[in-house]
Amino acid sequence: MTGPAISVENLRFSYGDLEAVKDISFEVQPGEILGFLGPNGAGKSTTIKMLTGQLTPKSGVARVLGIDVSTDDPELQARIGVCFEEKNLYLNMSAKENLDFYASLFGIKEPDSVEVLRRVGLADRAKDRVKTFSKGMRQRMMISRAFINKPDVLFLDEPTDGLDPVTSASIRKTIREEAERGAAVLLTTHDMFEADELSDRVAFINEGQIVALDTAENLKLKYGTRSVKVRLRDGDGVREEVLPLDGDGSSAKLAELAASPDLMTIHTEEATLDQIFIQLTGRGLEG
């Protein structure tokens, strides 16, 4: 198809009096990973629920693969993959049985479930019941389930939440492979490192609103300040000085420190997404 895989215009949703999503608009192109970065309760999961047909938007228009999500068109579900935040797997069924079952709902006659499990490193546990799996293995199962129908759009809600770095890195690699295959990926996270590393673009969402949307690099350039940290010997101790690169007179000061016999190290520094988020919203990502 041509055009965006996901197109959202002025989308709104509220739980009773609580407005969870307030007039958000964005697009995701095929093969692109858009990271939804925000703290818990910011509206990330509600947005995914609307885009996957679990919730009906109160107003606005959302199209996935050109299909209006409020029309309950079964073709939409046939072409998306969803990884939920909660590990909603059939615990008494094996890994392969879980994948075979979901594949059958998509009308896939002979699913290659073991191959899908191999991608997430679970092929050797294909016949084991999911209830015997560790938290990290269950999360990898969740990811593999989202891949079973080779979706054109992937919705991943906190895919690496609470996992160890090795498992997280493995899952990120698999997500990147899906994007390279051409799938559009909408990823929610409150892990700025994950958003930075994985996302082609990042949307900061806070209190139901997108407060910034761009590539991580552009966000840093736009909202962050560049600086240099200089460490110098100071008697028996160490002294640090941080010099803003964009400020007046910083070049002369840097040259002076660089020439000092007490110089130990010089490091350039840039703002993190976490810092930019705090700068834009006044709150942290863990809140």
Added chain:
Amino acid sequence: MSRPTSRPAIIRALLKKELTAYSRDLVFLGLTLVVLIAAPFLFHALPDSVDESITLGVYPAIPEMIGDAREALAEMGATEEQLAELDDIDLAAGEEGLELIEFESEERLRGVIEGSLELWRTESGEMVYRDKEAGDKKPEDAERVEPDIGVAFPSDFIAGVAAGKDDLTVTVYSQAGIGEEIQTAMKSFVREAAYQIAGRELPVGMPDEDTIVLGDDRMGDQVTMQERMRPLLLFMVLLMETFSMASLVSTEVLQRTVTAVLVTPAKVGDFLAAKTIFGTLMSLSQALIILVFIGGVTSANWSLILAVLVMGAIMFTGIALFVGAAGKDFMGQLFYAMLFTIPLLIPAISVMFPGSAAPWVKALPSYPIIKVLVETTAYGGTWGDAWGSLAYAALWLVVLYFAGLFALKRKVETL
């Protein structure tokens, strides 16, 4: 990329998953197997016949009663031929299943009936009384005789009846547990005895026989304990499956696996349809398995039994959907399951005590199901007999099934 699949294919996939999940739930699988094995075993362990005999205690002994009357009747002008007829009096004649035990005194008759005195029959036929409180030992090689009812005639009964006296009092003693219908029957028996002696219709109204027969007249073919248990056992299977089904539904809701299903081409309707089909098939198939072992199905009644079991299975599936949706955890699920199933069990239990169903029991949703099962398997009921109950059951089925369906649909959509 996959394409939307057909609704039947989705429902088939969901059913396959239900079967897998069911077979992996060892608790309910085990309980189901226990019920399937225990129900036929229990059924066949129950008596398949009814003890129709009644033991009647009489005072005074018949010869004694006749002896006292002979002289008085002769004085009243009775001929030798008429007096000879007295010897032919047999109170138990023609009364199938009636055993007469003659007592030496009214006190002993009363003591045996009320249980303060025991009566034993030795191998030689001798009757031995045992007063436990007095320390009497149990006689050896003897069987206990327990009259259900005792009749004490006045010593001048025969002569008095013959003379047309209407102030004669016959005392009938009965155990506290003897049913009113038996007591009424005994009163009729005394009147019949008096009729034989007097040789004429006594000026006493005989009770209308129809009024002492409760339900269908099964004279000589009473409902056995097995027949009474049959609907209860079938109901136990349905109840067991209600618990199993509710557990499957609530697990799906609590673990939110249903939300994962609903982001695939499967819709809420597919999910509910699969649950309904699976729950109904499981209940029905197990009820039919039980029926194979406990009998009751004939070529004449199979279609009616199948229809009523299908209705029962759908009704209980509706309850399971409701319980599964309402219970927030295992205890909550157990609470709601009990809340529904215990009242529904009452009609099945009431079958154990024919004639005992109170009007409010008849209003319960399970009553028409049980009624049709009992009437069909025990009394040869037909479609013509059952249509009223089936219509009433259908009304409850619609109410309960759609209540369950609505509750689960709402729950799933708001997860």
